[in-house]
Amino acid sequence: MDLLPQFLANGLVIGSFYALSALGLTLILGLMRVVNFAHGELYMLGGVLGWWVTTALGLDFLTGLALVALVMGVFGWLVDRVLIERIRGQGEEPGILLTIGLSIFLANTALLVVGTAPLKVEGPVSSGPVFLGPIVVTKIRLFAVAVCAALIVAAYLLIQKTRLGRAMRATFQDPMAAQLAGIKTANVYACTFALGTVIASLAGMLLGSIYSAQVSVGGLVSMKAFVVVILGGMGSFAGAIVGGLVLGVAEALWGGYVATGWVDIIGFVIVILTLVFRPYGLFSKRAERA
């Protein structure tokens, strides 16, 4: 029983990572109605790029993070303008297929370029332990949680306080009305996709410094992010955060008390149960269109 605080702490740490990974997905899904199956691959690209800029270019972690954000932002913007724009307004299925194709392409091209070996992103702080009462956390994890929180707050401020954020929310509520009010919705969509891409890739780089960046990780990340998004409700900012924390804690407790081999099953069981009993998530404000 004395391990409970430790499990909870581990769960909350992992949960905040899940929340950040899922945030980009929920933004894209909520605003653009695009189910982005390439989300995990964007995360992976962030990790691989992060590894490249910190080792090959020799930048320090935070500069590297900024560079990755810039590159991936441009990439996300281009993906939207070149690919997703063509299928906008055709319902969900083309989007699903397109992003599945994109994810296959990205994952395997990355595999061709950097291979299967795990790539360790050089972290900014040591991985030594910190003792907080009965709990042990490594320094780098605390650092990562802090960056996670900062990024989440930054994204929140971007959406709530800036002109672009207002345009995003207007488009979310009613694309047609937003367009009539003079908002360039195509631009807003591209920016949203870029924002989602940036958040996903930063999560990838951040976690690459704790675990390691791996080319094959995309599918798992996508699945976890979907679990979080479904649990929290599609397009819900708070839902993504709470969903991430819930999933992290649930996995940590399950892994601690029941069986480690079955940890990944938790997420899928949560998804199935959520969709059966509360199909629009815990926090969805509005009913889904029929």
Place this chain on the structure above:
Amino acid sequence: MQFERNAILVALLAAGLLPLAVHDQYLLHVAIMVLFYAVLATSLNLVVGYVGEFSLGHTAFLGTGAYAAALLSTQLGWPMWATIPAAGVLAAAMGLLIGSITLRLQGPFFVIVTLSFAEVLRLVADNWVAFTNGPMGIAGVPQPAWLAQAGNLATKQFFFYLAWGVLAVSLYLAYRFVYSNAGRAAVAVRENRYVAQSIGIRPFRYAMLAFVLGAFLAGMAGGFYAHYISFVGPEVFRFAFMVSMIIMVLIGGKGTLVGPLIGALLVTFLEEYLREAKELRLSLFGLAVMAIVLFLPRGLMGFLTTRREMRTPPYALSRAPRGAAPADWRSQIRCALGRGGAILSGVSGAWRLGKPK
């Protein structure tokens, strides 16, 4: 309808004659895989093309069938002619279970939950070592005893005809479903759920029928795979199978019976041809999927039928004299629905198609 039936019959006949002409073992193996994938693509097409929902969890049924056949034959000693149908039935039962949950959902929810189910099954196969032997898989799934003396070529020929038989059964069932009242009702639901509901078609029921039939076919394919490869591991649930199936259905054209066959033929040969460059192949597949979605959204068959429809103006149908032979129902529905305010004629058209029994 006639065209599809004739095309299928010709394709099956040609395939059946193939082993008489080809005695190369490798080519026969490729041909067997074409047949195997054709069954899978046909079964996925029933869900994707006729229910109109996108399932990413079809490997669940393939895997269930493969494990069922492997376990039944190694643990209980069932002969092969019993395990393959049993694999289909068990997969259909799995389809009933999964479908009863997932078919209440639509769009992205459906996609993710079907994928979740496949992943859950993969994790079970990976972790429940006592039952499935975990990551080691089940080796030595028996093949009929007389094949041991018959030599390699005869073995390949035997399995070719077995796969051919499974495919023939699958196509027969799929054909009977698609051109039955139930199949037409499913199409009506796919094209417009609300019009279909308004004339008394229950979407859930027909979606379920197609889903379970698809699961049954995929399960039989899995059973065949278990005996042919003689090994079953958690890889049968892997996403690569799913990717191949999706591409086959999409390239060929979903919602047609011939399309998936063309897709299976093309993709299997392409896969073999590009085997040297494994990762490059998958990269190219990714590009192919994107290109199809952008430029050929209805697949090769859809491309052909669109051209044919363009030559015969679609509205000619509604001007046809009463009592004329019933025209192609799909274009009838489409032209009825396509015109604004013509819901009524859509209802009457769909009523004629999906009259409740």
